[in-house]
Amino acid sequence: MMLKSIFAHKNLMFGGTIVVLVVLMAIAAPLLAPFDPVFDADLMNSEMPPGGEFLFGTDTNGRDVLSRVIHGARISLSVGLVTQILNTIIGVSLGLVAGYMGRFWDDLIMGLTNIMLSIPVIVFALAIMAALGPGLINLFIALGLTNWAYTCRITRAQVLSDKKKDYVKAAKSLGYSRASIMFTQIMPNILGPVLVIATLGSAEAILLEAALSFLGLGAQPPTPSWGGMLSSARDLLFVAPWLSIFPGIAIFVTVLGFNMLGDGLRDLLDPKSVGATKLGGVR
Amino acid sequence: MMKSNIPNSTDLTCAIKVVDLHVDFATAGGVLPAVRGVSFELEQGETLAIVGESGSGKSVTALSIMQLIAKRTGRISSGEIVFDGQDLLQLDEHKLREMRGNAISMIFQEPMSSLNPLMKVGHQVGEVFRRHLKVDRAEAKRLSIEMLRKVGLSAPERRYNEFPHQISGGMRQRVMIAIALACRPQLLIADEPTTALDVTIQGQILDLIQDLKSENEMSVIIITHDLGVVAEIVDYVVVMYAGQVVETGYAREIFEQPRHPYTKALINAVPKLGLRTRTKQRTRLEEIVGTVPNLLALPAGCAFCERCDYAQEICSTSAPSMEVVGARRSVRCHFDLTKKDRHHER
Amino acid sequence: MFAFIVRRLLQFIPTILGISLIMFLLLNLIPGNAALSSAGRLELAPEVVEQIKAELGLDKPIVQRYVQYITRLAQGDMGQSYLRRYDVSEVVFSRLGATLKLAFAAISIALLIGVPLGFFAALKQGTWMDMLLTVVAVGGVSIPQFWLGILLMYFFGFMLHLLPTSGYGNGSLANLVLPALTLGLGYTAMLARITRAAVIEVLTSDYVRTARAKGLSELAINVRHVFRNAFVLILTTAGLLFGSLIGQTVVVERLFSWPGIGSLVVEAIFQRDIPVAQGCLLVIIFVFLTVNLLVDILYRAINPQIDFE
Numbered sequence: 034m035m036l037k038s039i040f041a042h043k044n045l046m047f048g049g050t051i052v053v054l055v056v057l058m059a060i061a062a063p064l065l066a067p068f069d070p071v072f073d074a075d076l077m078n079s080e081m082p083p084g085g086e087f088l089f090g091t092d093t094n095g096r097d098v099l100s101r102v103i104h105g106a107r108i109s110l111s112v113g114l115v116t117q118i119l120n121t122i123i124g125v126s127l128g129l130v131a132g133y134m135g136r137f138w139d140d141l142i143m144g145l146t147n148i149m150l151s152i153p154v155i156v157f158a159l160a161i162m163a164a165l166g167p168g169l170i171n172l173f174i175a176l177g178l179t180n181w182a183y184t185c186r187i188t189r190a191q192v193l194s195d196k197k198k199d200y201v202k203a204a205k206s207l208g209y210s211r212a213s214i215m216f217t218q219i220m221p222n223i224l225g226p227v228l229v230i231a232t233l234g235s236a237e238a239i240l241l242e243a244a245l246s247f248l249g250l251g252a253q254p255p256t257p258s259w260g261g262m263l264s265s266a267r268d269l270l271f272v273a274p275w276l277s278i279f280p281g282i283a284i285f286v287t288v289l290g291f292n293m294l295g296d297g298l299r300d301l302l303d304p305k306s307v308g309a310t311k312l313g314g315v316r
Numbered sequence: 317m318m319k320s321n322i323p324n325s326t327d328l329t330c331a332i333k334v335v336d337l338h339v340d341f342a343t344a345g346g347v348l349p350a351v352r353g354v355s356f357e358l359e360q361g362e363t364l365a366i367v368g369e370s371g372s373g374k375s376v377t378a379l380s381i382m383q384l385i386a387k388r389t390g391r392i393s394s395g396e397i398v399f400d401g402q403d404l405l406q407l408d409e410h411k412l413r414e415m416r417g418n419a420i421s422m423i424f425q426e427p428m429s430s431l432n433p434l435m436k437v438g439h440q441v442g443e444v445f446r447r448h449l450k451v452d453r454a455e456a457k458r459l460s461i462e463m464l465r466k467v468g469l470s471a472p473e474r475r476y477n478e479f480p481h482q483i484s485g486g487m488r489q490r491v492m493i494a495i496a497l498a499c500r501p502q503l504l505i506a507d508e509p510t511t512a513l514d515v516t517i518q519g520q521i522l523d524l525i526q527d528l529k530s531e532n533e534m535s536v537i538i539i540t541h542d543l544g545v546v547a548e549i550v551d552y553v554v555v556m557y558a559g560q561v562v563e564t565g566y567a568r569e570i571f572e573q574p575r576h577p578y579t580k581a582l583i584n585a586v587p588k589l590g591l592r593t594r595t596k597q598r599t600r601l602e603e604i605v606g607t608v609p610n611l612l613a614l615p616a617g618c619a620f621c622e623r624c625d626y627a628q629e630i631c632s633t634s635a636p637s638m639e640v641v642g643a644r645r646s647v648r649c650h651f652d653l654t655k656k657d658r659h660h661e662r
Numbered sequence: 663m664f665a666f667i668v669r670r671l672l673q674f675i676p677t678i679l680g681i682s683l684i685m686f687l688l689l690n691l692i693p694g695n696a697a698l699s700s701a702g703r704l705e706l707a708p709e710v711v712e713q714i715k716a717e718l719g720l721d722k723p724i725v726q727r728y729v730q731y732i733t734r735l736a737q738g739d740m741g742q743s744y745l746r747r748y749d750v751s752e753v754v755f756s757r758l759g760a761t762l763k764l765a766f767a768a769i770s771i772a773l774l775i776g777v778p779l780g781f782f783a784a785l786k787q788g789t790w791m792d793m794l795l796t797v798v799a800v801g802g803v804s805i806p807q808f809w810l811g812i813l814l815m816y817f818f819g820f821m822l823h824l825l826p827t828s829g830y831g832n833g834s835l836a837n838l839v840l841p842a843l844t845l846g847l848g849y850t851a852m853l854a855r856i857t858r859a860a861v862i863e864v865l866t867s868d869y870v871r872t873a874r875a876k877g878l879s880e881l882a883i884n885v886r887h888v889f890r891n892a893f894v895l896i897l898t899t900a901g902l903l904f905g906s907l908i909g910q911t912v913v914v915e916r917l918f919s920w921p922g923i924g925s926l927v928v929e930a931i932f933q934r935d936i937p938v939a940q941g942c943l944l945v946i947i948f949v950f951l952t953v954n955l956l957v958d959i960l961y962r963a964i965n966p967q968i969d970f971e
Binding site for chain 3: 144145147148151152153154155156159160161162163164166167236240243244247248249250260263267270271274277281284285288289292293296
């Protein structure tokens with residue numbers, strides 16, 4: 034039991050530290066990176082192994098891999114941030130509509146939610162990519178439109194339970210508008226779960242962006258996206274393995290950070306799942 | 317229903333003897349001493365009640381006899397549990413398994429969660445026969461049906477094939493009793509056997525335990541927080557508080573003349589002593605004010621001091637020790653309630 | 663049970679209809695013109711475009727096109743490729759076998775390794791082995807699958823020269839190993855985590871205590887009481903897990919040049935060959951829904967309680 038509560042905090046501390054470091058790296062990328070990630074290309078330095086001037090080596094065009102990995106954090110974090118903002122807005126809005134309007138709208142939205150939940154996110158994202166065509170912006174849209182189902186469910190459930198509570202009825206009879214009830218009652222209650230979903234969603238979105246960019250559907254060269262870097266490194270795997278190693282580590286560590294942060298937040302906000310120190314059953 | 321013979325404490329008539337039992341649990345807040353030096357003896361054929369609030373250590377004591385305390389968190393740190401001439405705490409796991417469900421059996425509080433939801437109830441009874449009597453499937457089935465009939469299940473052949481969720485709470489507890497009594501144990505431990513049941517069912521279950529007890533010549537330990545429920549069927553009572561025994565004695569003596577203020581309070585919390593509460597309607601009872609002390613930070617003095625109506629200065633500074641005050645009767649209090657000159661109501 | 667299967671199959675129909683509608687709208691709202699001109703054809707004269715559109719039926723109103731589409735779909739006809747004029751159903755189904763083989767192999771790896779590992783970790787709860795397994799599992803969930811594939815390729819293919827790193831190899835087992843491991847290992851980690859949690863929940867249950875009180879051996883307790891009940895808990899999440907696995911075949915197939923539906927859909931998206939992409943995605947969803955249906959039926963078959971809930 035003791036072990037578990039420390040572990041929960043470990044998750045939070047460890048994940049939080051990683052995320053903060055990656056964020057700092059993204060913000061300070063131009064300062065940290067020894068070279069420009071795109072324009073400092075020199076074919077004379079093509080495919081140099083790690084060491085010396087180029088700590089992580091260079092790619093086919095002689096660009097510094099370290100600088101590209103540092104700048105790649107900007108893209109991955111933008112993916113996490115933008116897609117989760119989009120998903121959260123969509124999820125919360127649809128949840129509010131379903132909860133308040135009820136009837137037809139509720140059925141429609143919950144039907145849609147169930148369909149979204151019954152299909153892997155990657156399949157939906159691929160469908161949107163098929164419609165819009167490859168590209169980083171399109172990928173943002175695809176990932177921002179497809180992972181809102183859980184947020185929607187939680188918001189709706191909160192609205193439904195709040196609708197029944199006396200203070201909401203009282204607030205209504207006192208003439209408070211729906212909007213103010215929403216912001217004073219509903220929002221604080223769903224903030225925690227939504228934050229957890231968005232944190233874990235960020236991890237998922239970063240992984241998916243990397244995967245789809247790897248397939249060539251996302252960031253196009255020479256954009257320094259981790260997934261895109263791995264994509265162009267693929268054919269050189271046996272010749273220049275460092276091109277495949279470092280961006281992969283960057284994705285792994287970042288995703289691990291968001292996953293641990295999300296787990297830690299969940300344990301913190303929902304003590305039940307930590308298996309709160311109960312002596313039940315032993316008495 | 318009290319035993320009339322004068323007790324003697326030779327091991328021949330002793331069903332089980334617990335000596336200075338200590339059990340600790342590892343918790344986030346440190347080591348929690350759930351049981352602190354519990355001793356009692358149970359005579360052959362007696363029914364004993366261990367009474368106390370939740371947190372008193374009564375269930376842990378019962379689980380210690382079976383050695384079913386979760387090993388990851390709990391540990392029996394010292395003591396002796398003598399059964400059938402040997403100290404159970406010295407037995408190896410193999411011997412313990414031979415004994416569990418065979419010579420000593422246990423039934424639990426929650427008949428719903430205590431049965432495996434995915435297994436037919438008949439198989440759950442049959443499992444015990446197969447384990448301890450080494451009989452084949454067909455024989456186990458025959459014995460199980462017979463056992464289900466014995467515990468009062470109608471149409472036992474049909475019940476045999478049903479799953480726990482298909483039968484009522486009272487019936488589930490009957491199945492639990494069938495499991496426990498399958499191998500005719502010498503000792504049955506019943507941990508709050510009726511607490512989770514309807515008031516109307518409670519009496520039936522206790523009657524059943526009582527009937528099977530006399531039929532099988534076994535001894536019974538009933539763990540309960542409600543003296544009233546068991547008043548009619550117990551011979552001997554052990555009252556526990558904060559991990560310690562605070563009073564022991566024959567049931568009639570305890571009910572008629574409690575010596576410990578806590579025992580008195582428990583009795584006052586029982587509606588119409590001696591009658592089972594068969595109706596849900598309860599008169600307003602005297603509640604015991606306050607809560608059980610935190611076992612992680614026990615007071616220096618008597619653990620009951622803060623809630624006691626008779627507490628004096630000495631109670632908060634020095635912990636009373638157990639004093640023998642009669643035949644199998646003892647009390648842990650500075651101010652034994654029967655010694656009138658010494659007690660002053662606050 | 664039979665009634666349940668029928669009811670569950672009937673629920674299948676609106677779901678697949680809803681999904682096909684969403685897919686259809688998504689993929690057909692963009693003007694046919696754009697779809698065609700980006701489909702690898704260079705500047706075409708307007709009258710040629712109109713001709714092709716008429717040929718493909720793209721000049722009709724969208725509602726009519728959907729009705730036509732769904733009617734044909736019901737007959738197993740997914741239309742024609744924009745690009746090469748082949749029959750979509752035929753091509754998609756010819757690729758299905760390879761995808762199912764890969765998915766099945768990966769699921770088997772996840773089940774055969776993940777469940778025992780999780781079970782073991784739960785029984786050893788709190789020991790260093792448990793901690794190690796837990797840490798590895800958290801890592802396994804966070805590792806990008808295709809990157810794991812790249813690493814496996816490098817070590818087993820390039821450094822050790824043990825296994826082929828690409829292609830179907832006429833269905834040889836050696837070619838299956840790396841793609842299946844790549845697809846399966848992440849899910850092995852997830853399944854190990856889920857199993858561990860489920861087993862720990864069951865181990866602390868009252869009925870396991872009852873089993874102990876009966877004097878049963880650890881083996882009998884684990885086999886008869888712990889595993890079955892834990893498996894019911896595991897099954898509730900396993901369906902979703904395997905669905906997501908089927909989605910991930912897309913990435914793994916592309917990485918290993920595995921000739922399944924996943925490779926096809928990525929090509930189709932590049933070429934903006936909408937009917938092919940649509941067909942592939944629908945089949946993937948169909949497989950996913952079927953897996954979930956089977957899991958549901960299995961869940962019900964081993965859990966008698968559902969009958970009355």
